[in-house]
Amino acid sequence: MRNFRSISINTKDKTAWVEVGTTLGQLYHTIARHSKTLAFTAGVCPTVGVGGHISGGGYGMMSRKHSIAADHIIDAKVLNADGHIVYRRSMGEDLFWAIRGGGTTSFGIVLAFKLQLVTIPGTVTVFNVSRTSEQNATNLVHKWQYTADKIDRNLLLRLFLRSITSPIHGNRTIQATFNTLYLGRVHDLLPIMQEKFPELGLLPEDCIEMSWIESVLYFAGLRNESFDILLSRIPTGIYSPVYFKGKSDYVRQPIL
Secondary structure, three states: OOOOOOEEEEOOOOEEEEEOOOEHHHHHHHHHHHOOOEEOOOOOOOOOEHHHHHHOOOOOOOHHHHOOHHHHEEEEEEEOOOOOEEOHHHHOHHHHHHOOOOOOOOOOEEEEEEEEOEEOOOOEEEEEEEEEHHHOHHHHHHHHHHHOOOOOOOEEEEEEEEEEEOOOOOOEEEEEEEEEEEOOOHHHHHHHHHHHOHHHOOOHHHEEEEOHHHHHHHHOOOOOOOHHHHHOOOOOHHHOOOOOOOOOOOOOOOOO
């Protein structure tokens, strides 16, 4: 299926037909060539395939505002068990429901998805702020758990935890990194953070304004690369030369 890579963008009705062998990077690149104010809500790893990612859900940096990728499937081209190609109208709503988040291998061979694109501002803001245990990281993680799902929906505030060598005493310590996309400008983001998460101490100089497609490169660890790097099917940047499979879990209640 890797050679099924055709993408057709319709900017008038804000849709895209995307074959399942396309990567997320190729999809993002094509959308950005057609419009500066359209995007698609999906993951941050550009070499991940569209078919598996979207059919399994597809969580990304715009999911608080625009939900997951599977919620934006509005039609599909499927080869069924009888060898017939069917679309939403002819396959029926039960099958169409099943291929949107439940995987596709049990229900037929999906050849392409029709996706509803989302409207975005011309400028978005990112920041990446780290704090260690000596810098109150434990309390920040606790506050984050009670804040991240209630803050402005234009803001997705991710948290990464890792063990590092402390720059203060040389022993191992925990570092919490808050990695964020805000669909808007810095002057709108700062008051939100000051009201909802002042403990982080976010400063204007921590923030970077850029276009959405630049943020795609930023979160993929490719900030200084050309947009055309998104067309590569080989992991690069922070993911190079590592190949890996990751899974996510979700909790309804804070774990700390």
